[in-house]
Amino acid sequence: MSFDKTAIKNNIIPHEKEDFVYTYGTAGFRSNAEVLGSVMYKVAILASLRSKKLNGSTIGVMITASHNPEEDNGVKLVDPRGEMLEQSWEVYATKLANAKDGESLLAVVDEVVAQYKIDLDVPANVIYAYDTRPSCPHLVKCLEQGLEASGAKSINFGLKTTPMLHYLVRCINTAGTSDAYGEPTEEGYYKKLTSAFATAVKGKPRLSTLHVDCANGVGAPKLRELLKFISSDVLSVDIVNENTTTLGQLNKNCGADYVKTNQRAPPSISITAGDRCCSYDGDADRIVFYYVTEDGTFRLLDGDKIAGLAAVFITDLVHEAGIDSIKVGVVQTAYANGSSTNYLTKVLNVPVSCVSTGVKHLHHEAEKYDVGVYFEANGHGTVLFSPDALNTIKTAEAKTPAQKQAIAQLFSLTELINQTVGDAISDMLLVEAILTSRQWSFEEWDQAYTDLPNRLVKVVVSDRHIFKTTNAERQLVEPAGLQTEIDALVAKYSNGRSFVRASGTEDAVRVYAEAATRAETDDLAFKVAQLVY
Numbered sequence: 067m068s069f070d071k072t073a074i075k076n077n078i079i080p081h082e083k084e085d086f087v088y089t090y091g092t093a094g095f096r097s098n099a100e101v102l103g104s105v106m107y108k109v110a111i112l113a114s115l116r117s118k119k120l121n122g123s124t125i126g127v128m129i130t131a132s133h134n135p136e137e138d139n140g141v142k143l144v145d146p147r148g149e150m151l152e153q154s155w156e157v158y159a160t161k162l163a164n165a166k167d168g169e170s171l172l173a174v175v176d177e178v179v180a181q182y183k184i185d186l187d188v189p190a191n192v193i194y195a196y197d198t199r200p201s202c203p204h205l206v207k208c209l210e211q212g213l214e215a216s217g218a219k220s221i222n223f224g225l226k227t228t229p230m231l232h233y234l235v236r237c238i239n240t241a242g243t244s245d246a247y248g249e250p251t252e253e254g255y256y257k258k259l260t261s262a263f264a265t266a267v268k269g270k271p272r273l274s275t276l277h278v279d280c281a282n283g284v285g286a287p288k289l290r291e292l293l294k295f296i297s298s299d300v301l302s303v304d305i306v307n308e309n310t311t312t313l314g315q316l317n318k319n320c321g322a323d324y325v326k327t328n329q330r331a332p333p334s335i336s337i338t339a340g341d342r343c344c345s346y347d348g349d350a351d352r353i354v355f356y357y358v359t360e361d362g363t364f365r366l367l368d369g370d371k372i373a374g375l376a377a378v379f380i381t382d383l384v385h386e387a388g389i390d391s392i393k394v395g396v397v398q399t400a401y402a403n404g405s406s407t408n409y410l411t412k413v414l415n416v417p418v419s420c421v422s423t424g425v426k427h428l429h430h431e432a433e434k435y436d437v438g439v440y441f442e443a444n445g446h447g448t449v450l451f452s453p454d455a456l457n458t459i460k461t462a463e464a465k466t467p468a469q470k471q472a473i474a475q476l477f478s479l480t481e482l483i484n485q486t487v488g489d490a491i492s493d494m495l496l497v498e499a500i501l502t503s504r505q506w507s508f509e510e511w512d513q514a515y516t517d518l519p520n521r522l523v524k525v526v527v528s529d530r531h532i533f534k535t536t537n538a539e540r541q542l543v544e545p546a547g548l549q550t551e552i553d554a555l556v557a558k559y560s561n562g563r564s565f566v567r568a569s570g571t572e573d574a575v576r577v578y579a580e581a582a583t584r585a586e587t588d589d590l591a592f593k594v595a596q597l598v599y
């Protein structure tokens with residue numbers, strides 16, 4: 067099988083819409099599924115080139131549009147260690163996608179080959195998977211057409227959550243090496259997570275049932291499958307919203323994004339005081355938890371709360387294990403609630419860095435710590451253990467039984483937490499392991515700090531690209547003068563904070579505001595939105 071330029075040129079899938087402009091954004095290509103067939107073909111070619119560039123390492127292709135409505139779809143590339151595609155390649159992804167005919171496609175291919183000095187004789191290896199969207203089968207065919215033309219050796223892993231595909235890519239590329247990540251099968255994934263969970267909670271009484279809203283997406287069948295590998299004496303889960311076959315149900319009035327945005331439980335869940343609930347998004351890489359108090363108030367435990375819980379637990383464990391040399395750090399974005407940042411820096415005394423929105427930014431920053439906890443407020447995140455930290459944990463010698471237990475527990479966390487990307491299933495087990503270990507209710511977890519009231523407003527503008535930011539998106543540099551006006555407004559509110567950025571996934575600008583009270587927050591958000599409009 068070879069990289070066949072003639073076939074690449076001739077088999078090109080024509081653009082569905084003449085004037086559509088494609089962009090490889092924060093999470094790959096994402097839009098209405100109708101215009102994506104042509105993109106899939108090109109993504110296949112790009113994945114093959116990327117694999118060749120990396121000496122035939124396996125590259126992943128995931129077809130999903132996460133929390134977007136069912137009629138949308140998307141695609142993103144996964145690099146050999148399970149991370150997002152290296153950023154410098156994104157411009158070429160965009161260029162390839164916008165090539166309208168065979169000739170211009172080949173011209174971009176030649177440019178990539180020259181730029182990265184790619185040897186086209188190196189064999190390419192690509193694996194791919196997809197979520198439950200009705201458009202997936204067609205898009206998979208388009209992808210396969212591109213893989214064939216580019217002569218890639220490929221494996222169709224079928225229906226998977228996004229984090230599972232990331233896991234598989236890493237397993238395949240590390241197989242047989244000293245840092246082999248795991249068995250490159252779906253079953254291997256379940257076994258790794260469930261056995262680590264069982265170790266982490268050993269000897270502790272099980273918590274009450276956790277109700278899991280799977281957004282009528284791929285998380286539902288996969289979580290059901292995982293439960294076969296773990297005793298209900300250890301983990302009790304009730305799956306809600308698992309209808310993946312009725313059209314129009316995916317992410318509809320449910321899922322992590324619905325809960326976070328509306329600050330309420332999905333109407334399909336009847337939740338009463340004492341119930342423990344969580345919601346995944348459509349491809350199961352995000353999770354948020356929630357409960358209601360005795361007086362019926364809805365309480366959200368979002369990504370910030372998960373980061374706080376993980377940071378305090380791991381910091382304590384490292385100390386109990388007698389390996390204080392391991393330092394824990396947290397990575398957030400500007401959307402992190404001010405109270406969470408305050409709690410992490412002032413109460414826990416852990417270093418916190420703030421980066422731009424998007425998992426790739428958080429992930430790279432988290433790699434700078436021994437243990438890097440990263441979460442977006444929307445529930446996307448994970449915990450990374452550096453190779454040195456991993457080695458320290460593996461080789462630590464216990465002097466007391468308590469130390470021994472702490473070391474074992476730390477090690478189980480390194481197995482339990484998906485090291486490639488945020489993973490709703492793995493994060494759910496992490497939270498459950500911590501709460502089981504501490505025998506904490508959601509209320510007790512929630513007590514760490516109280517969120518400042520906050521508001522997110524979407525403003526549709528004529529051109530969002532004129533909004534340019536700096537300082538991890540916390541300040542605008544353009545349009546000139548706007549930031550000064552925002553600052554003047556913010557200064558009028560106690561604990562006020564607000565920022566404006568262009569969305570990377572929608573044609574809109576987002577305004578975030580927080581302040582001491584709900585009324586002040588709403589007022590601030592509204593006034594800043596007016597400035598933008």
Ligand code: 16G
Pocket residue numbers: 092093132423424425426442444446568569570571572576
């Ligand atoms: C994408 C990002 C997510 C981010 C969101 C922001 C990945 C895998 N996903 O969904 O992390 O929070 O975009 O959307 O990076 P926005 O730019 O529209 O606000």
Ligand code: ZN
Pocket residue numbers: 131132133347348349350351352
């Ligand atoms: Zn997602």
